[in-house]
Amino acid sequence: MKSFLAALLAAAASFSLLPSVQASKEVFAHVILGNTADLQTTDWESDITLAQEAKIDGFVLNVAFNDPNNDQSLSRAFEAAASKNFSLFFSFDYLALGPWPQASVVDLLNRFVSSPAYFKQDDKPFVSTFEGPGNADDWPGIKSQTNCFFVPDWSSLPATEAVSRAGGVVDGLFSFNAWPVGPTNMTTEPDKDFQSALSGAGDKKYMMPVSPWFYTALPGLAKNWMWRGDNLWEERWKQVLEIQPDFVQILTWNDFGESHYIGPVRELPAKQLIDAGGAPVDYVSGNTHDGWRKQLPFYIEQYKSGTTEQEFEESVVAYYRTNPAQACGSGGTTGNNADFPGQVEIPPDQMVEDSVFYTALLKEPAQVEVEIGGVKVEGNTAFFSRPQGDGAGIYQGSVSFGGKTGDVVVRVVRDGNVIAEAKGGAPIAAECTAINWNAVCISSP
Known part of the structure; x- marks a missing residue:
C-alpha cells in the first residue's frame, strides 16, 4: 500500500507547481428556474443555506423566455439571496422556449441588476446564456444598454468561432462540455481548447463546467441517453486544479430531468418532469445526490487557495447505480x-461499471470497507490531492457489485475504529422493469 501511494504521490507532484492564488475564482451552481415555480421564499433560503454550507458562492439562474412563472420565481429568489448575502446571475436560455428578443433581455437585466444579490465582475453585472449564438449580434446593443460582463455558453460552436462572434463581443466563455463521450473518462482537452481561444483573444475569462452525472429518460421530450459518470465528480475537481479556470459552474443544482442535480430532490417538479416526459421508470424519487455536496468545501478551498492546509472533518462519500447494467x-x-457531432451511440452497459465508487477525505491513510447486502467486498484506494506531506486529502476508489444486491454501506476504518460511515441510500436490486441509470450518492453525516 505504501509503495502504491508513493508512486501516486510522485505522479501528482506537478500539482505543487500550480499557482496558489488567482483573481476571480468563484464557484456557482446552475439552477433551472423552471423547476422552482412551487418554491416559496423560505424554500429558496433553505437551498441557499445548503449551497453556502458547501461553499458555493452563488446560483446561475437559467431563465427561459416567456415562462409565466419567471417573475414570481425571480422575486422570491432575489429576496432570499439578498437576505443571505448570496450571489445570483442570469443565464438566458435560448433553446427551452425559443430565443430571447434583445429588448426582453435588456428589460429583465435592468429590473434585477440593482439587487445587492446580483453578481458583478469588474463592477459589471455578470450575464451568461444557454446557447444562442444565432443571436450573437444582439449582444453589442445589450452590453451598451446594461454594461454587462458577458460570458455565454455557445458550446455548439468551436471555441475559436465563439470567441470571435459579433466582433468579439464576449468577455469570456462558459463551456457546457462537462461529460465524457463513450466508455472513457473525461479529459481536459475541451477546457484547454477554450482557454487557448480565449487567451488568443485578449484578457477573456473561462468558466469551467463540473458535473457529477448525466442520464435523461424523457422520450416524450425526445430525450433518452446517458453519458459516463463513473469517477466523474472527483476527476473533474482534479482537473479544476490543473486548469485553474477563472470561474467554475456546477451542472447542476436542480436539473432532475438530466440526473446531475446536487441539491435536494424537490418531489413536485421531479414528478412533473417524469410524468410529462413519459419516463419508463421514476429515476429521481429516492435517488438522493446530497452526498456530492459533502466534500465540496474541501474541493472549493483547494481550488481557490491552492492548498490542502485547511481544517476539515474526515468523511466518506459513495455513489452507485441501483441496478446492475444487464x-x-x-x-x-x-x-x-x-445528435451531437462525433458521437456514436452504443449500449449503455458498455459505458459504465457495476461498481460502488467512493471518496474519503482523510487526515492520514485508512482502510475502506464496502458492504453490499451485508457482505463485505474488497476495494482499492488511490490518492490524488496532496503532492507531499502528511497524507491529508482525498482518497478515491471503487469496488464491483460482483453480483451482490442489497443495502450499501461504506466505512473508513483506522486502527480498528470506524471514523466515517456512509449508508442509508436506496439498495442495489436486480429486479426491475427498466433500468434506472441514475445514481444514488450518500455520505457520512
Whole structure:
C-alpha cells in the first residue's frame, strides 16, 4: 500500500507547481428556474443555506423566455439571496422556449441588476446564456444598454468561432462540455481548447463546467441517453486544479430531468418532469445526490487557495447505480447521443461499471470497507490531492457489485475504529422493469 501511494504521490507532484492564488475564482451552481415555480421564499433560503454550507458562492439562474412563472420565481429568489448575502446571475436560455428578443433581455437585466444579490465582475453585472449564438449580434446593443460582463455558453460552436462572434463581443466563455463521450473518462482537452481561444483573444475569462452525472429518460421530450459518470465528480475537481479556470459552474443544482442535480430532490417538479416526459421508470424519487455536496468545501478551498492546509472533518462519500447494467431492459436509453457531432451511440452497459465508487477525505491513510447486502467486498484506494506531506486529502476508489444486491454501506476504518460511515441510500436490486441509470450518492453525516 505504501509503495502504491508513493508512486501516486510522485505522479501528482506537478500539482505543487500550480499557482496558489488567482483573481476571480468563484464557484456557482446552475439552477433551472423552471423547476422552482412551487418554491416559496423560505424554500429558496433553505437551498441557499445548503449551497453556502458547501461553499458555493452563488446560483446561475437559467431563465427561459416567456415562462409565466419567471417573475414570481425571480422575486422570491432575489429576496432570499439578498437576505443571505448570496450571489445570483442570469443565464438566458435560448433553446427551452425559443430565443430571447434583445429588448426582453435588456428589460429583465435592468429590473434585477440593482439587487445587492446580483453578481458583478469588474463592477459589471455578470450575464451568461444557454446557447444562442444565432443571436450573437444582439449582444453589442445589450452590453451598451446594461454594461454587462458577458460570458455565454455557445458550446455548439468551436471555441475559436465563439470567441470571435459579433466582433468579439464576449468577455469570456462558459463551456457546457462537462461529460465524457463513450466508455472513457473525461479529459481536459475541451477546457484547454477554450482557454487557448480565449487567451488568443485578449484578457477573456473561462468558466469551467463540473458535473457529477448525466442520464435523461424523457422520450416524450425526445430525450433518452446517458453519458459516463463513473469517477466523474472527483476527476473533474482534479482537473479544476490543473486548469485553474477563472470561474467554475456546477451542472447542476436542480436539473432532475438530466440526473446531475446536487441539491435536494424537490418531489413536485421531479414528478412533473417524469410524468410529462413519459419516463419508463421514476429515476429521481429516492435517488438522493446530497452526498456530492459533502466534500465540496474541501474541493472549493483547494481550488481557490491552492492548498490542502485547511481544517476539515474526515468523511466518506459513495455513489452507485441501483441496478446492475444487464439486470433488465435498457428503457430505450442509449450511451451517447448521435445528435451531437462525433458521437456514436452504443449500449449503455458498455459505458459504465457495476461498481460502488467512493471518496474519503482523510487526515492520514485508512482502510475502506464496502458492504453490499451485508457482505463485505474488497476495494482499492488511490490518492490524488496532496503532492507531499502528511497524507491529508482525498482518497478515491471503487469496488464491483460482483453480483451482490442489497443495502450499501461504506466505512473508513483506522486502527480498528470506524471514523466515517456512509449508508442509508436506496439498495442495489436486480429486479426491475427498466433500468434506472441514475445514481444514488450518500455520505457520512
